[in-house]
Amino acid sequence: MDEAERHLVVVNQRLLGKNEQLAAANREHFRRHGMLAINVLSSPGSGKTALLERTLADLAARWPAAVIVGDLATDNDARRLRRSGVEAVQVTTGNVCHLDAAMIDQAVQRLSTKSLRLLFIENVGNLVCPASYNLGEALRVVLLAVTEGEDKPLKYPKVFKSADLVLVTKIDLADAVGFDRITALSNIQTISPQAKILELSARTGQGLPAWYDFLEQRLAGVTAHVRGA
Amino acid sequence: MDEAERHLVVVNQRLLGKNEQLAAANREHFRRHGMLAINVLSSPGSGKTALLERTLADLAARWPAAVIVGDLATDNDARRLRRSGVEAVQVTTGNVCHLDAAMIDQAVQRLSTKSLRLLFIENVGNLVCPASYNLGEALRVVLLAVTEGEDKPLKYPKVFKSADLVLVTKIDLADAVGFDRITALSNIQTISPQAKILELSARTGQGLPAWYDFLEQRLAGVTAHVRGA
Numbered sequence: 001m002d003e004a005e006r007h008l009v010v011v012n013q014r015l016l017g018k019n020e021q022l023a024a025a026n027r028e029h030f031r032r033h034g035m036l037a038i039n040v041l042s043s044p045g046s047g048k049t050a051l052l053e054r055t056l057a058d059l060a061a062r063w064p065a066a067v068i069v070g071d072l073a074t075d076n077d078a079r080r081l082r083r084s085g086v087e088a089v090q091v092t093t094g095n096v097c098h099l100d101a102a103m104i105d106q107a108v109q110r111l112s113t114k115s116l117r118l119l120f121i122e123n124v125g126n127l128v129c130p131a132s133y134n135l136g137e138a139l140r141v142v143l144l145a146v147t148e149g150e151d152k153p154l155k156y157p158k159v160f161k162s163a164d165l166v167l168v169t170k171i172d173l174a175d176a177v178g179f180d181r182i183t184a185l186s187n188i189q190t191i192s193p194q195a196k197i198l199e200l201s202a203r204t205g206q207g208l209p210a211w212y213d214f215l216e217q218r219l220a221g222v223t224a225h226v227r228g229a
Numbered sequence: 230m231d232e233a234e235r236h237l238v239v240v241n242q243r244l245l246g247k248n249e250q251l252a253a254a255n256r257e258h259f260r261r262h263g264m265l266a267i268n269v270l271s272s273p274g275s276g277k278t279a280l281l282e283r284t285l286a287d288l289a290a291r292w293p294a295a296v297i298v299g300d301l302a303t304d305n306d307a308r309r310l311r312r313s314g315v316e317a318v319q320v321t322t323g324n325v326c327h328l329d330a331a332m333i334d335q336a337v338q339r340l341s342t343k344s345l346r347l348l349f350i351e352n353v354g355n356l357v358c359p360a361s362y363n364l365g366e367a368l369r370v371v372l373l374a375v376t377e378g379e380d381k382p383l384k385y386p387k388v389f390k391s392a393d394l395v396l397v398t399k400i401d402l403a404d405a406v407g408f409d410r411i412t413a414l415s416n417i418q419t420i421s422p423q424a425k426i427l428e429l430s431a432r433t434g435q436g437l438p439a440w441y442d443f444l445e446q447r448l449a450g451v452t453a454h455v456r457g458a
Contacts, residue, residue, distance in 0.1 A: 004240055004243045004244050004247065005244065007240050008237070008240045008241070008244060011233055011236050011237045011240055012237070014233045015233050015234065015237060018233065043272045043273045043274060043354070044272045044356050044377055044381055044384070044385060045272060045374070045376065045377025045378045045381060071384050072357065072384060072385055072386070072387070073383065073384055073385075073386050074380070074383050074384050076380055076383065076384065077384075095357070095361075095387065097326070097355075097357035097358055124357070125272070125356065125384070125385075126326075126355060126356070126357055127273050127354065127355070128301065128324070128326035128353070128355055128358070129326055129357070129358070132324075145274070145376070147274065147374070147376035147377075147399075147402070147406075148273055148274025148376075149274045151303070151305055152273055152274060154302065154303050154305065155273070155300050155301060155302055155303050155305065155306075155354070156273060156301055156302075156354075157301070157302050158301070158324060170376075173376070173402070173405055173406065176402055176405040177376075177402065
């Protein structure tokens with residue numbers, strides 16, 4: 001490692017330290033307001049937006065919800081998500097490959113929905129950089145689409161190690177792509193022993209009730225905390 | 230932008246400048262040895278390894294070939310690729326989300342195959358970071374799998390802008406996923422007007438002859454250059 005590289009490591013550590021402070025402030029804000037903040041991560045094209053479209057259409061009548069969505073470019077995803085009838089704030093990151101806690105702080109200030117209960121944060125499609133950035137979320141959800149192959153948890157361990165929940169998505173395509181479910185689940189369990197695993201398809205709706213139950217249980221935890229505070 | 234962030238930009242620019250110097254040295258090495266170096270980029274799970282397995286099995290008898298393959302973790306891909314009978318060198322990047330020119334220089338020194346004509350470089354699965362790192366390649370190929378959605382060129386413009394060739398992969402799954410081919414091709418043409426576009430499936434073999442023809446034409450260019458030197 002030469003001088004410039006050593007320097008980069010030091011500067012990056014300083015920025016990550018600052019991010020942790022801002023993430024703690026976000027977390028405290030979410031806690032005080034009784035909001036469940038959910039950081040959703042995956043490769044490009046694993047179905048984050050499709051899952052959130054469907055989830056918001058199904059749940060927004062029960063719980064006030066909103067979305068913050070990160071992309072390098074375009075506000076296509078925010079426009080898609082607004083069709084579910086919820087507020088969606090787009091964060092455009094330029095060449096930055098992840099959201100960070102400061103971006104979330106600013107996006108939260110732009111939200112006009114009051115008394116939010118569910119705040120989904122759709123991160124930039126990337127299995128590497130977003131793993132290092134705590135946003136202050138209560139729940140980190142990592143998607144693995146059956147179309148991506150069974151080996152991804154082994155090849156991108158950091159993000160899978162950080163997951164509270166791994167969602168195996170697009171299961172309606174499992175047969176078409178020759179998905180080896182046993183191997184995939186075994187790889188997830190090896191890398192993410194801490195995580196719950198659910199399998200679903202946003203297109204057919206298969207598996208969505210278990211995902212909604214999971215969110216409801218976590219919301220109940222947030223409510224109890226607020227009442228007890 | 231605060232002081233630490235400004236600092237990060239300066240350090241990153243210095244590292245990118247150093248990378249450009251090493252990339253130029255790699256490029257000169259490849260040129261002198263009559264090798265066509267091909268940097269292959271995509272999201273995780275777009276089919277880079279499957280395409281290279283098939284390509285090497287089909288072409289290695291005609292042209293001496295080898296692969297350098299980058300991953301955060303595991304040497305699974307190198308092991309898969311060696312089954313095609315070619316030499317494959319695995320570069321494990323840890324938490325670094327891209328290959329760089331220094332990694333390629335070191336990997337090339339580990340190659341024992343003599344008189345190589347084709348050197349494939351399978352980058353880390355990531356549509357953001359690898360775009361910024363010139364490896365000294367003659368050809369940059371970006372994959373877009375039909376399973377990822379038509380909007381990816383718009384959302385990850387930098388990598389698509391840098392492509393010499395965009396390969397639309399997994400076209401055998403186009404119907405199963407409801408792929409909108411016209412929109413996808415239009416999006417690629419908008420962001421990557423400089424790039425040739427080919428559509429193929431490594432599984433069924435559809436479209437592979439045009440990919441092989443493309444490589445052969447580029448190889449002819451390299452040979453002519455060597456003879457003329």
